[in-house]
Amino acid sequence: MTIFNFSAGPAVLPKEVLQQAAAEMLDWHGSGMSVMEMSHRGKEFMSILEAAQRDFRELLGVPSNYKVLFLQGGAIAENAIIPMNLAHLKGQSATVDYINTGSWSVKSIKEAKRYCDVHVAASSEAQHFAQIPARDTWQLSSNPSYVHICSNETIDGVEFQYTPDIAAETNNAPLIADVSSHILSREMDVSKYGVIYGGAQKNIGPAGLTIVVVREDLLEGGHAMTSCPSAFNWKIVADNDSMYNTPPTYAIYIAGLVFQWLKKQGGVAAMEQRNIAKAALLYDYLDSTDFYQTKIAADSRSRMNVPFFLHDHALNDAFLEGAKERGLLQLKGHKSVGGMRASIYNAMPLEGVQALVTYLKEFEKREQRK
Ligand SMILES: *Cc1c(COP(=O)(O)O)cnc(C)c1O
DSSP states (O other), X not given: OOOEEOOSSSOOOOHHHHHHHHHTSSOGGGSSSOGGGSOTTSHHHHHHHHHHHHHHHXXXXXOTTEEEEEESSHHHHHHHHHHHHHTTTTXXXXXXXXXXXXXXXXXXXXXXXXXXXXXXXXEXXXXXXXXXXXXXXXXXXXXXXXXXXXXXETTTTEEOSSOOOOTTTTTSOOEEEEOTTTTTSSOOOGGGOSEEEEETTTTTSSTTOEEEEEEGGGGOSSXXXXXXXXXXXXXXXXXXXXXXXXXXXXXXXXHHXXXXXXXXXXXXXXXXXXXXXXXXXXXXXXXXXXXXXXXXXXXXXXXXXXXXXXXXXXXXXXXXXXXXXXXXXXXXXXXXXXXXXXXXXXXXXXHHHHHHXXXXXXXXXXXXXX
């Protein structure tokens, strides 16, 4: 039976990548060592790191005036690390602006408040996060140190379909985006952001690797808080080429294999076309029936994470059991939202979404005959 894994994260990886990693597990390229056993400063691992950095930059089109940092700690740690590095960019009394679009924004805001004065410039909480607040309703500060968004809310299933332009109203504050769950799923103009960051375990590789892409001028000026740990001070990490402390070597290796796989698939533009087709297939079916429901406004729907509900919640367990029997795994929704959630990241093939839609139809028919 073919297995399709719809986990929100840690999530499915391309089978070819796992096969290559398995083949190289005991002896990487004749070195006699597993990648896990190598010195992070040795020439073997340095070549792995450099290739991963180069391929990532190429895939995402990262401009030359940006640093790509490979860190540990995940996106939740970055929620603290970001204010520690940038809250004082425009002086110690400056505020920072956050847009609240879902569960991950809520967490980011809560953490940032421990370090600085946070202004929530827009929120869709009262609408149960069913839509990204319209740009013309945002009440941005006139001179914040930065503006933070979560560009794909993994739990709630809303995604920015555009890059908000905030420069004029905010005296050129840098835009910061948590891109954990849709990085490399669509083309992105990195030059419109000051910082993008994310954990790898949604759309890139294993948990343990955190990627931070930061514009170089934001590292200068010595505004990081003195309390910021050196291992999380972006300037120190950048000056040491992500080798200030031991980076998550094996996670970087797997991410590097995923980058090579993505290049073979035709790169981010090709993946985006596939992701559009996958999401359309699923949403179109959900929209065509009353048996299932999506609650997200059409203009804010995530292409990566699709929460949906059975009209009769009493059928949830039977639905999940039947799915599992068909090899459709990890479809249960996040506990804070309920219902179901299908995460359809880059490594989920179109066939997986087709199999899910076939099952949705069959389950509906079966229940209606009862
Ligand atoms: C998963 C996720 C996080 C949290 O990542 P951790 O690795 O657990 O720190 C933060 N933001 C978004 C958007 C996520 O999807």
